[in-house]
Amino acid sequence: MWVEIALVAGCMQTARNAFARSLAGKVSPTLNSWSRFAFNFPLLAPLIAFLVWWDRWPQLSWTFLAYCAATGVTQILGNIALIEAFNRANFAQSIILHKLEVAFTAVIGMLLFSENPSLLGWAGIGVCSVGTLVMNLGRERGPEGWRRAFHFDVGALLALACALFIVFASFMLKAANIEFVALNPWVGADRFVAAAHTLFHTVWMEVILLTVALLVRQPQEFRLVPVHWRRMALIGATGFGGSLCWFWSYSLTLVAYAKAVGQIEAVLAIILALVVWREREIVRQLPGVALVMAGIVLVLVG
Numbered sequence: 001m002w003v004e005i006a007l008v009a010g011c012m013q014t015a016r017n018a019f020a021r022s023l024a025g026k027v028s029p030t031l032n033s034w035s036r037f038a039f040n041f042p043l044l045a046p047l048i049a050f051l052v053w054w055d056r057w058p059q060l061s062w063t064f065l066a067y068c069a070a071t072g073v074t075q076i077l078g079n080i081a082l083i084e085a086f087n088r089a090n091f092a093q094s095i096i097l098h099k100l101e102v103a104f105t106a107v108i109g110m111l112l113f114s115e116n117p118s119l120l121g122w123a124g125i126g127v128c129s130v131g132t133l134v135m136n137l138g139r140e141r142g143p144e145g146w147r148r149a150f151h152f153d154v155g156a157l158l159a160l161a162c163a164l165f166i167v168f169a170s171f172m173l174k175a176a177n178i179e180f181v182a183l184n185p186w187v188g189a190d191r192f193v194a195a196a197h198t199l200f201h202t203v204w205m206e207v208i209l210l211t212v213a214l215l216v217r218q219p220q221e222f223r224l225v226p227v228h229w230r231r232m233a234l235i236g237a238t239g240f241g242g243s244l245c246w247f248w249s250y251s252l253t254l255v256a257y258a259k260a261v262g263q264i265e266a267v268l269a270i271i272l273a274l275v276v277w278r279e280r281e282i283v284r285q286l287p288g289v290a291l292v293m294a295g296i297v298l299v300l301v302g
């Protein structure tokens with residue numbers, strides 16, 4: 001069953017990014033990100049209420065909450081970077097580059113968290129690097145000749161920054177889950193409960209942080225909520241479904257297996273870019289896209 005759940009997660013994430021892309025330019029990246037979490041919370045809260053009614057309210061600690069806060073901050077920064085990338089680069093390229101989170105996870109895990117990639121994993125990182133340069137070579141803008149491969153515009157750099165933020169968010173989320181299970185041994189092997197509570201505490205923090213940021217810097221943005229609330233609700237609903245399905249699939253199988261199936265998001269992003277937004281530039285970038293995807297699979301398998 002985990003295969004179907006991971007596929008649903010990848011599809012939900014593609015839909016969420018597509019809805020966010022459709023709002024890019026109409027609202028600020030901060031409000032766009034706010035809608036993801038603010039419209040996610042009304043769906044997440046009843047789930048937590050049911051879990052508490054079914055079992056009990058779990059023990060929490062300041063360490064757990066600190067990890068949730070770190071997850072929230074890095075996830076917000078990653079989400080804003082991705083939405084800003086949509087304003088400056090094509091949709092498919094932004095999604096492919098932010099999927100390099102898998103390769104970045106291997107490198108950062110080795111440097112900071114003592115998680116050493118296998119030889120196959122290193123080969124995948126190399127293939128991803130070459131694929132990124134080949135994909136960049138297929139862009140319309142930039143210097144002539146081979147130098148274009150090493151010319152990263154602001155949109156590409158923002159998508160890569162998103163990937164880095166997601167990596168750190170993943171490690172903080174993992175630490176929060178470990179802390180939650182240590183505090184609540186009754187959870188046992190059912191990591192779904194730990195994931196749901198971690199997601200809940202991360203989301204309410206994200207809503208507060210983004211609301212305060214908007215009130216301080218862009219209070220007029222909230223006037224746009226009644227105008228775009230339907231699309232924002234779709235962003236929140238698909239964000240909730242995607243996050244829940246990712247954690248559910250992780251609880252049923254290895255995370256690497258679920259992430260490998262989740263690469264369906266890249267394929268769907270290319271289809272949307274060609275059919276919905278008519279981004280023909282991606283056709284010339286397909287050889288690089290194929291290399292990046294092959295490299296990601298090698299990293300996951302390794």
